[in-house]
Each structure stands twice: as structure tokens, then as C-alpha cells.
């Protein structure tokens with residue numbers, strides 16, 4: 001089976017059905033973390049702009065600090081701890097994911113967020 005979004009082949013049993021599409025886990029987590037289209041050039045640009053020190057918004061720094069202390073956490077826990085809306089979280093997390101500073105992971109049925117491990 002192929003992922004409808006990135007066309008990569010998906011190992012048997014790992015496809016995720018989402019809104020009528022069969023997606024690989026990466027694309028599924030992308031969709032949950034960021035409803036926008038994730039294009040490779042955005043990732044490229046984000047990495048390029050990053051240089052030595054990534055420029056983070058206050059919310060992004062708070063998300064990273066929180067995940068470092070208490071992660072992995074789900075979206076609700078993060079929003080409550082930082083007192084931000086789910087939309088704020090999604091917008092900021094999408095950037096963190098593009099910069100490969102944080103990522104989503106599945107815990108059973110729930111999606112959690114954690115720091116990106118290199």
C-alpha cells in the first residue's frame with residue numbers, strides 16, 4: 001500500500017485511514033500537528049534560516065521547555081500548562097517540527113508530542 005500524501009510505501013498494518021485517505025504515520029502526524037500542507041521546501045527553508053541559533057517565538061520556547069521537563073505530553077496537557085489555544089499550539093508546533101526540534105508520536109490512540117531525538 002502507498003501513502004496517498006507522500007506516495008511512500010507503507011508497511012502492512014501501519015497505514016492510517018484519515019478522511020478517506022490512506023496515510024503513513026508521518027503524514028498522519030503531520031496532519032494532526034498542522035492542518036496546512038507540509039511541503040519539503042518549507043522544511044528546507046526553515047533549516048536554512050535556522051543557522052546556529054534557531055529563532056523561536058516565546059510560545060515555541062515554552063513548548064520546548066515544557067516538553068523537556070515533562071514530555072511527552074498530549075495537546076490538551078500542553079495547552080493547559082502554557083495557557084494557549086489549540087490553534088496556537090498547532091501553529092507553533094508545525095514550526096518546531098519543521099526545524100526538527102520536536103515531533104509527534106502515537107501512544108495507543110492518543111497523539112503526544114515530544115522533543116526530537118537525534
Ligand SMILES: [Zn+2]
Pocket residue numbers: 003004005006007008023024025026027028
Ligand atoms: Zn506519507
